[in-house]
Amino acid sequence: MNRTIRLARWLSSSIVRRYAPSLAIAAAGLALFVAFVPVVANVAGEAATSNEGLGAPVLRTAVLGGSAAVGSAVQPVPLTSTALDGVRAIRGVESVFGWTQAFLNVETRGEYSTLTITPRFAELQPPLVEGREPRGDREIVMGSRWATSVDVGSTLPAIYNARIAEGEQEGVTTTVTVVGFYDSGVPGVDGEGTTYGTKPWTLGIVGAGLGREIAWMDSDYAFPTAYVVATNPGELSSIVSELRARNFAVDSLATLLTSVPPLQSFLSTMRLVLAGLLVVFLVVVAWAVAGSVLTAKRAEIGLLRALGWSRGEIGRTFVMQFGLLGLIVGSAGVIAGSIALAIVLIVGGDAEFFGLPVTLQFDAMTIGMFAAIGLAPVVLFVVAAVVPVTRISRIPPDDVLRDLTS
Numbered sequence: 001m002n003r004t005i006r007l008a009r010w011l012s013s014s015i016v017r018r019y020a021p022s023l024a025i026a027a028a029g030l031a032l033f034v035a036f037v038p039v040v041a042n043v044a045g046e047a048a049t050s051n052e053g054l055g056a057p058v059l060r061t062a063v064l065g066g067s068a069a070v071g072s073a074v075q076p077v078p079l080t081s082t083a084l085d086g087v088r089a090i091r092g093v094e095s096v097f098g099w100t101q102a103f104l105n106v107e108t109r110g111e112y113s114t115l116t117i118t119p120r121f122a123e124l125q126p127p128l129v130e131g132r133e134p135r136g137d138r139e140i141v142m143g144s145r146w147a148t149s150v151d152v153g154s155t156l157p158a159i160y161n162a163r164i165a166e167g168e169q170e171g172v173t174t175t176v177t178v179v180g181f182y183d184s185g186v187p188g189v190d191g192e193g194t195t196y197g198t199k200p201w202t203l204g205i206v207g208a209g210l211g212r213e214i215a216w217m218d219s220d221y222a223f224p225t226a227y228v229v230a231t232n233p234g235e236l237s238s239i240v241s242e243l244r245a246r247n248f249a250v251d252s253l254a255t256l257l258t259s260v261p262p263l264q265s266f267l268s269t270m271r272l273v274l275a276g277l278l279v280v281f282l283v284v285v286a287w288a289v290a291g292s293v294l295t296a297k298r299a300e301i302g303l304l305r306a307l308g309w310s311r312g313e314i315g316r317t318f319v320m321q322f323g324l325l326g327l328i329v330g331s332a333g334v335i336a337g338s339i340a341l342a343i344v345l346i347v348g349g350d351a352e353f354f355g356l357p358v359t360l361q362f363d364a365m366t367i368g369m370f371a372a373i374g375l376a377p378v379v380l381f382v383v384a385a386v387v388p389v390t391r392i393s394r395i396p397p398d399d400v401l402r403d404l405t406s
Helices: 002-018 020-049 081-088 144-148 199-210 214-220 233-245 252-257 260-268 270-296 298-306 311-348 364-393 397-405
Strands: 061-065 093-099 102-108 111-119 128-131 139-143 155-165 168-182 194-197 225-230
Touching (some): 020 311, 020 364, 081 214, 081 225, 093 111, 102 199, 199 214, 270 311, 270 364, 298 311, 311 364
Parallel strands (some): 111 194
Antiparallel strands (some): 102 111, 102 155, 128 168, 139 194, 155 168
16 A cells, blocks of 8 residues: 555656646635636525515415306305415415505695595515605605605695495594505506505405495405515415415416426526536546546556556555546636635625625535535545556556557
């Protein structure tokens, strides 16, 4: 074993010098992967799971309707608060929102405008651009296009209708306070021009129009629509199936969104795809170097066999050499790639990739990934050398010496 190690160490320096360009290419390719693959993989993971990417609530939402589907004789379950509580208990459901609308006439600059009031659930609705979310009765969030007519904090006269008898209604005067504006340019699930209020207050206005007390609205009112948000897009398909099994009417939006999980899965597997490309690249380089080295060293191998070296000793000698070459490639690639990655993260600053921030957390998983990338060339160079070393070491020494003589 000692002479095997000494010979491997003695031969390695000449091999490194002779094949420096090939080893440099392998190290550069590894550095490229170290510099960019972690960032790309991290962004791919963010795109698949974050609220800014395919993990956005709107892409993991099923919509329940209050009427039967066309051609169906089965009446759907009414969307009462009790029924929605049952939906919340389904495995994989993150949240459930009952949706309804009320109408309110609001005076601005001496003119009345009819507003459509909808309960605010910010996960599926346009984001605020000013102010805060409504927290109490008579607090509203308007579209940003209203910012030219009213200000945050403005108190506006308002009127809504209340049912007092069969076929009779009267106007109820009140006031509303504007507590925020949402981005009118962002499409939501409620339609253009919607104004948002709290759920209890909105239900109170709807109940007044129906001639119902708030207690009845809380227990027996059937929402026309409800939104069911899954914890992740992968859960959506099973949730839709369970809702249909319970005779809920799930509209076509849910069917459309069940195509999202395959795309999310694809993005989540990008790490494996990129790692596979790295493995293929290193194997090709290692195989080419091993084949070239062993062809050039064929005479030395024959002489060693003639001097009494066993096949095992010869095999171990060259395997150790290629393991050392892999270690050189891995160390150089990781060091160069880490420097390049640091430069990208520092210089890039607030750079984005597909609308997502380019970031990388240097946690235990990241450090472990770098270590695995650095050790990969050692394993791959050794594996790539096993077959040609075994084949050449089996050549009879007299054949090699005969070739040298000729």
